[in-house]
Amino acid sequence: MNFSKIIAVTGKPGLFEILSQTKSGVIVQSLIDQKRMPINATHNVSLLENIAIYTFSEEVPLAQVFKNIADKEDGKEAISHKESADKLTSYFAEVLPDFDDERVYTSNIKKVIQWYNILAKANFDFSTLVQEETTSEE
Structure with missing residues (x-):
């Protein structure tokens, strides 16, 4: 995939x-x-691959956010996207510490976590995300 x-x-x-x-x-x-x-x-x-998350310094590609979650969860599913807003926000802050909380809404965080979990259930290999990024930059 x-x-x-x-x-x-x-x-x-x-x-x-x-x-x-x-x-x-x-x-x-x-x-x-x-x-x-x-x-x-x-x-x-x-x-x-065209979606990015706002941080205070730059826009981080969604692939990098997924890679960060996969590293934290060892490639397994993350917390449920149906958790409370506070729990989701604090979890997302662990994965992407400098995300812009004024421009990244809870609904965005829910969607990112939901998408990550769908990919994890489909046995997506998150280790390929960094390789794809480096080859596209050359």
Whole structure:
């Protein structure tokens, strides 16, 4: 599973892996239930590799945040995204100490943790995230 092919689709729960392209969109597979479906141009799609989290000094790529969580949790699932706002915020502060708490809302933290847990359940290899970043910078 390649991180650059993982997307979130507005209005659809979970994460999806892009399998192939068609004339009008892409064919994706859900990481939750493995069901395949077409996504066309009317859907609002976000590539996870294009998402970043605000910190006080820079924007940190979501891949780095996932890597930090994986290092903390040893590649296993993190806390539930349904925990209290205080618990989620303090957990996120451990993973990304200088995140901008005025621009990163609790709903953002919930989504990041939920996505991480979906990837962890799908046996995603988080150690590949750093390698992909270094090769794309060259």
